[in-house]
Amino acid sequence: MSSEASAVWNECLRVIEQHVSEQSFSTWFKPINPVKLDGTSLTIQVPSQFFYEWLEDNYIQELKLAIKTTLGQSGRLEYAVVVDRGNSSNSPIAVSYPQGNHGNKKTSSQPVQEQKTTPFEMESLGAEALTKSNLNPNYTFNTYIEGDCNRLARSAGFAVATKPGITSFNPLMVYGGVGLGKTHLVQAIGNEIKNGPEDKFVLYVSSEKFVNQFMDSIKDGNVKSFTNFYMQVDVLIIDDIQFLAGKDRTQEMFFHIFNHLHQSKKQIIMTSDCPPRDLKGLEERLLSRFKWGLTADLQMPDFETRVAIIRRKMQSEGIFIPDDVVEYLAYTVDTNVRELEGILISLIAHASLNRVEISLQLAKTVMKNIIKDIETEVGIEFIQKAVSEYYGINQDDLKAKTRKKEIVVARQVAMYFSKEFTNHSLKSIGYHFGGRDHSTVIHAVTTVNDLIETDSTFRNSVNELKKKFKMRSY
Numbered sequence: 001m002s003s004e005a006s007a008v009w010n011e012c013l014r015v016i017e018q019h020v021s022e023q024s025f026s027t028w029f030k031p032i033n034p035v036k037l038d039g040t041s042l043t044i045q046v047p048s049q050f051f052y053e054w055l056e057d058n059y060i061q062e063l064k065l066a067i068k069t070t071l072g073q074s075g076r077l078e079y080a081v082v083v084d085r086g087n088s089s090n091s092p093i094a095v096s097y098p099q100g101n102h103g104n105k106k107t108s109s110q111p112v113q114e115q116k117t118t119p120f121e122m123e124s125l126g127a128e129a130l131t132k133s134n135l136n137p138n139y140t141f142n143t144y145i146e147g148d149c150n151r152l153a154r155s156a157g158f159a160v161a162t163k164p165g166i167t168s169f170n171p172l173m174v175y176g177g178v179g180l181g182k183t184h185l186v187q188a189i190g191n192e193i194k195n196g197p198e199d200k201f202v203l204y205v206s207s208e209k210f211v212n213q214f215m216d217s218i219k220d221g222n223v224k225s226f227t228n229f230y231m232q233v234d235v236l237i238i239d240d241i242q243f244l245a246g247k248d249r250t251q252e253m254f255f256h257i258f259n260h261l262h263q264s265k266k267q268i269i270m271t272s273d274c275p276p277r278d279l280k281g282l283e284e285r286l287l288s289r290f291k292w293g294l295t296a297d298l299q300m301p302d303f304e305t306r307v308a309i310i311r312r313k314m315q316s317e318g319i320f321i322p323d324d325v326v327e328y329l330a331y332t333v334d335t336n337v338r339e340l341e342g343i344l345i346s347l348i349a350h351a352s353l354n355r356v357e358i359s360l361q362l363a364k365t366v367m368k369n370i371i372k373d374i375e376t377e378v379g380i381e382f383i384q385k386a387v388s389e390y391y392g393i394n395q396d397d398l399k400a401k402t403r404k405k406e407i408v409v410a411r412q413v414a415m416y417f418s419k420e421f422t423n424h425s426l427k428s429i430g431y432h433f434g435g436r437d438h439s440t441v442i443h444a445v446t447t448v449n450d451l452i453e454t455d456s457t458f459r460n461s462v463n464e465l466k467k468k469f470k471m472r473s474y
């Protein structure tokens, strides 16, 4: 090792130390050996291919800063990767060169294993590498709106964030449909731990990336460093675990990593698009481990929570949207939160591009453009769906013969609204409710009107539903 190279690298370390945590510094920078200095080009030796890729994915900015500070603008960094063949004492060194320098191979006393570009030429930091843990700093508990839809998962997540690895929620498995906030929640846990008092190595990885890294490690003969790396993590957050289905070798590797982490009281957090019992193509021994901790689901947020999510978003974007528009969006977009956010962003974009105020009319136009088949008119079907959801009954029961009290009330309310909000005749309305005759519809309308007069609880619920239909038929 040249003393010049050492001196330069020591300088670099002083810069890097100021920008990374103590733990990252000892994990990722202490094992590096400076090899040589050639003009303003410093070669450093890293223990494995995996290590090299990790540095490149996660610490490129710090390395760049250190090199430029120490060697000036023309400073360059090159890597020597110790090839992992399971026997490090035998490992040859592969020197890496900048792209475009291939015809000018430098000689090394040991065999050159492969060519690598320098990190500075590969500044393709993926969106994932936003922080050292691959966590998006905006995904916090603070920005994650609480509602009935996520209460259990959120509070379990918070407990885990306070005492990672030592609550009974290990592993914590969060499942739910597309765009319902799984990633946001598990990253909020990660951010909370990372910003907490203890110096924990938190790592977020998508299952897809985990599979790809594992496959690459097989290809490159690096499996050992892959495993060692994952076994060092204090908090492993692995997203969309269903992606491991059918990938037997990766599952086996994950099984070992899981066991090691769990035995060492390290926290494991996973997400999935369905409950563990429905995860097809995953080994039974993995599934049974997933059930050791806590499994919590996320549901579609209810109307109030959707309003709160929109308001939160408005606050973070620094924009104002009138209440009727907020309510309209919250009523209409009930598929998932990502879609709700998407429509909100389109609305903001439309208003600012066309220099118009955000209004209900604009919201409706944007909505029609985005969701082609959106049902903007109130029809009997829509009323039946909304009323049965509101009363928590099966939609088909509105058409069935059943005379159960709660179903009769819901049916009468739905008939009442069908009369008020659609152009269907009494006969047609009766037909849509299991072929009842028009006098049944008249009776329903009269009963509902009477109840509105006499029963305030009933009146409130009818008003709430009415608001929803008015939004549509505006």
Ligand SMILES: Nc1ncnc2c1ncn2[C@@H]1O[C@H](COP(=O)(O)OP(=O)(O)OP(=O)(O)O)[C@@H](O)[C@H]1O
Pocket: 143, 144, 145, 146, 150, 176, 177, 178, 179, 180, 181, 182, 183, 184, 185, 240, 273, 309, 337, 338, 341
């Ligand atoms: N309760 C919530 N409060 C605030 N924002 C939320 C909430 N739930 C979801 N979001 C937002 O909705 C968007 C989609 O969430 P996220 O990506 O976490 O969903 P997901 O369930 O992981 O989706 P996928 O199934 O596609 O992986 C994100 O922008 C997220 O911030």
